[in-house]
Amino acid sequence: MVIKARHKRLLLIAIGLVLLGLAATLIVNALKSNMVFFYSPSQVTLGEVPKNSSFRIGGLVVPASLQRGDDGLSVRFTITDTAQNVAVIYHGVLPDLFKEGKGVVAQGRLLANGVFSASEVLAKHDENYMPPEAAAALKQAQQPNVTNSLLPK
Amino acid sequence: MIPEIGHFALILALLVALLLSSVPIIGAASGNTVWMGLAKPAARVQFMLIALAFICLAYAFAAKDYSVAYVAANSNSKLPLQFRLAAVWGGHEGSLLLWAMILSVWTLAVSVFSKHLPDDMRARILGVMGLISVGFLLFMLLASNPFERLIPAANDGRDLNPLLQDWGMIFHPPMLYMGYVGFSVAFAFAISALLGGQLDAAWARWSRPWTLLAWIFLTLGIMAGSNWAYYELGWGGWWFWDAVENASFMPWLVGTALIHSLAVTEKRGSFKAWTVLLAICAFSLSLLGTFLVRSGVLTSVHAFATDPKRGLFILVFLVVVIGGSLALFAWRAPSVGRGGKFALISRESFLLANNVLLAVAAISVLFGTLYPLFLDALGLGKISVGPPYFDTVFVPLMTPALFLMGVGPVARWKQASLPELAIRMRWAFAVSVSTALLLPLLLGHWTPMIGLGLFLALWIFASSAQQVYQRLRPQPQTSQPLSARMLATTRSWWGMVLAHAGIAVFTLGITIVKGFESEIAVRMLPGDVAHLAGYDFRFDGVEQYQGSNYSASRGLLHVSKNGIERAVLAPEKRNYSVQNMPMTEAGISPHIIHELYASLGEPLSAGAWSVRIYYKPMVEWIWAGAIMMALGGLLALSDRRYRMKRRDQKPALQQETAA
Numbered sequence: 001m002v003i004k005a006r007h008k009r010l011l012l013i014a015i016g017l018v019l020l021g022l023a024a025t026l027i028v029n030a031l032k033s034n035m036v037f038f039y040s041p042s043q044v045t046l047g048e049v050p051k052n053s054s055f056r057i058g059g060l061v062v063p064a065s066l067q068r069g070d071d072g073l074s075v076r077f078t079i080t081d082t083a084q085n086v087a088v089i090y091h092g093v094l095p096d097l098f099k100e101g102k103g104v105v106a107q108g109r110l111l112a113n114g115v116f117s118a119s120e121v122l123a124k125h126d127e128n129y130m131p132p133e134a135a136a137a138l139k140q141a142q143q144p145n146v147t148n149s150l151l152p153k
Numbered sequence: 154m155i156p157e158i159g160h161f162a163l164i165l166a167l168l169v170a171l172l173l174s175s176v177p178i179i180g181a182a183s184g185n186t187v188w189m190g191l192a193k194p195a196a197r198v199q200f201m202l203i204a205l206a207f208i209c210l211a212y213a214f215a216a217k218d219y220s221v222a223y224v225a226a227n228s229n230s231k232l233p234l235q236f237r238l239a240a241v242w243g244g245h246e247g248s249l250l251l252w253a254m255i256l257s258v259w260t261l262a263v264s265v266f267s268k269h270l271p272d273d274m275r276a277r278i279l280g281v282m283g284l285i286s287v288g289f290l291l292f293m294l295l296a297s298n299p300f301e302r303l304i305p306a307a308n309d310g311r312d313l314n315p316l317l318q319d320w321g322m323i324f325h326p327p328m329l330y331m332g333y334v335g336f337s338v339a340f341a342f343a344i345s346a347l348l349g350g351q352l353d354a355a356w357a358r359w360s361r362p363w364t365l366l367a368w369i370f371l372t373l374g375i376m377a378g379s380n381w382a383y384y385e386l387g388w389g390g391w392w393f394w395d396a397v398e399n400a401s402f403m404p405w406l407v408g409t410a411l412i413h414s415l416a417v418t419e420k421r422g423s424f425k426a427w428t429v430l431l432a433i434c435a436f437s438l439s440l441l442g443t444f445l446v447r448s449g450v451l452t453s454v455h456a457f458a459t460d461p462k463r464g465l466f467i468l469v470f471l472v473v474v475i476g477g478s479l480a481l482f483a484w485r486a487p488s489v490g491r492g493g494k495f496a497l498i499s500r501e502s503f504l505l506a507n508n509v510l511l512a513v514a515a516i517s518v519l520f521g522t523l524y525p526l527f528l529d530a531l532g533l534g535k536i537s538v539g540p541p542y543f544d545t546v547f548v549p550l551m552t553p554a555l556f557l558m559g560v561g562p563v564a565r566w567k568q569a570s571l572p573e574l575a576i577r578m579r580w581a582f583a584v585s586v587s588t589a590l591l592l593p594l595l596l597g598h599w600t601p602m603i604g605l606g607l608f609l610a611l612w613i614f615a616s617s618a619q620q621v622y623q624r625l626r627p628q629p630q631t632s633q634p635l636s637a638r639m640l641a642t643t644r645s646w647w648g649m650v651l652a653h654a655g656i657a658v659f660t661l662g663i664t665i666v667k668g669f670e671s672e673i674a675v676r677m678l679p680g681d682v683a684h685l686a687g688y689d690f691r692f693d694g695v696e697q698y699q700g701s702n703y704s705a706s707r708g709l710l711h712v713s714k715n716g717i718e719r720a721v722l723a724p725e726k727r728n729y730s731v732q733n734m735p736m737t738e739a740g741i742s743p744h745i746i747h748e749l750y751a752s753l754g755e756p757l758s759a760g761a762w763s764v765r766i767y768y769k770p771m772v773e774w775i776w777a778g779a780i781m782m783a784l785g786g787l788l789a790l791s792d793r794r795y796r797m798k799r800r801d802q803k804p805a806l807q808q809e810t811a812a
């Protein structure tokens with residue numbers, strides 16, 4: 001009886017460990033394939049960004065850079081970190097708080113011609129609020145050598 | 154003068170909380186009944202003082218006292234009274250006061266409804282809650298005083314964030330906090346069991362209703378927040394896997410595991426240490442949620458002004474509470490004893506599997522939420538983890554959990570037989586599989602996710618129906634009428650069935666809305682017609698109107714199908730004058746199946762607007778399911794054994810503690 005009970009417990013522990021391992025693999029893999037990195041316009045210009053995957057950029061919308069297509073939904077604007085500019089195209093309705101001269105974060109891919117094609121444009125919930133990613137991009141642009149070296153290449 | 158009274162009341166409350174957190178616990182350790190007896194009056198006085206402070210702050214908002222910095226920052230003379238009062242918790246300081254206030258309400262409730270508890274246990278529970286209260290009151294007085302004066306006083310306030318000027322603001326935060334803070338009771342029960350070394354079925358029966366009540370509030374609070382985001386943000390989404398939403402979802406997942414594991418601890422005496430660990434985790438995650446949301450670490454509408462001193466205080470508090478309680482757990486857990494044995498196939502095993510799955514789900518959410526913060530803090534880059542991660546993780550974790558919901562309640566305690574279970578559940582299984590395969594074909598769209606979602610929802614429905622039938626069917630040996638068989642079934646059992654059916658309704662809503670929703674964004678001139686999901690949306694232009702503290706453009710969309718008018722949508726674009734902030738109010742035609750939703754984008758040239766239109770089939774089922782879960786919880790809470798048996802068992806229990 002004793003041996004049997006011990007075997008059963010060992011079996012249970014083994015099953016538990018296998019399941020936990022599976023869960024951990026699931027979580028880590030899901031995280032690996034679904035995390036989105038953030039880059040500043042300077043890094044985009046320097047070509048430090050992934051070519052084939054989606055990422056985020058952030059900065060200020062350059063004043064008077066917003067152009068609309070005939071359908072009213074295709075827009076083009078420029079994001080700056082005060083050092084470099086990146087042109088962004090987007091199709092859709094811009095968020096309420098999107099404004100020229102204010103902070104913005106966009107998620108999408110870089111096209112071959114160096115234009116960023118956004119699938120999502122985020123401007124946050126408060127008029128004077130600066131998305132931290134955008135704020136970080138501006139800060140980096142002022143001291144590029146120090147901080148860029150810390151970012152993933 | 155009034156704000157100073159509030160401030161003074163907070164200081165006195167801190168003194169009372171210090172008393173409450175020390176004297177009764179020492180009394181319980183040394184067996185001094187007078188010291189233990191101090192807990193009850195202290196809980197009452199603490200409640201009165203914090204309530205007084207709360208009323209003082211509410212008064213300052215109602216009376217438009219802009220010499221109080223917090224009022225000036227979060228209110229405005231044009232703000233309607235109901236939102237001025239809700240603005241009490243519209244910022245960092247006030248929401249902490251709400252937290253402390255709700256904690257004092259729970260403490261008071263425990264002190265009132267604990268006549269049946271042994272003296273030393275009551276003293277420890279109230280003492281632990283007092284200790285938490287000390288942390289929050291100290292934090293408020295040192296770093297976030299809501300009564301701080303503004304000199305010179307402002308002429309008018311800077312207004313409440315327009316996003317928060319909604320009825321959701323009146324219900325969502327208090328409900329959510331009632332849930333968060335309510336887990337402090339389960340936490341205090343767990344700590345008291347570790348301190349006293351007493352953890353038996355009676356302990357589980359006492360802490361069950363408190364945990365359940367907190368869970369009900371948390372469920373409703375999350376549901377209200379989800380619904381609010383749906384109609385307020387104008388994006389048609391009801392859950393964004395936003396870090397702040399995750400912060401409320403983690404305690405819910407662990408809390409759900411806890412109410413199930415408490416059931417095992419009460420009925421079978423098993424899972425004791427695990428139950429205690431879950432209670433500690435549920436409250437720790439509530440605290441972590443408060444920290445994440447309120448410290449400004451996360452960026453969202455929920456995050457307020459960033460002040461490193463505040464963040465540090467909460468972090469230290471967090472480390473002390475979580476670290477301290479886990480250390481206590483590691484030290485004392487062996488003393489709570491092992492429970493009854495059970496076989497590999499038994500209701501205990503199924504509930505254990507449910508617990509593990511819920512806990513892993515909570516860990517995966519925690520990981521996805523904290524990992525970006527860690528990378529950022531270590532300077533390893535900024536990343537974001539969005540919905541794809543959570544969707545990838547949740548489907549494989551929730552599928553077995555939902556499947557087990559159909560099996561667990563019919564399995565026997567201690568030892569069940571798989572073949573017998575399979576025979577009992579074969580009809581439920583056959584019906585749900587065949588419907589899940591055929592129904593989407595009829596609807597004209599089949600994907601594996603739709604099939605899986607439908608199967609799980611139907612499986613829970615069918616197996617619940619099977620359980621009800623088995624309870625109520627005529628028994629050959631007795632000739633009880635149906636009414637007698639209904640009465641013989643406890644309310645907590647019916648509550649379980651209702652809550653599980655709520656999960657099914659919720660799953661069905663998610664499956665259908667995810668599988669069949671559609672949306673378009675178009676530029677529309679007055680008179681233009683857009684087409685979506687078989688409906689024609691005619692845009693009839695916008696009209697201007699003036700609200701109490703905003704000016705608005707209200708668009709009009711007449712919706713028809715095959716020439717018959719079905720609905721009128723009136724989405725709005727508002728501009729709140731004080732903060733000069735634009736706001737979207739979606740136009741929704743609520744429907745049990747065919748829900749339609751529109752929101753105005755921006756005014757374009759020549760009277761045209763950009764308009765987003767959504768078809769959201771069965772989206773209301775998501776919130777209806779959550780309400781059913783909460784109602785199921787309430788039904789279980791009203792079970793008579795929580796009220797009656799206590800008194801009967803009192804003498805026996807006292808002997809137990811004395812022994």
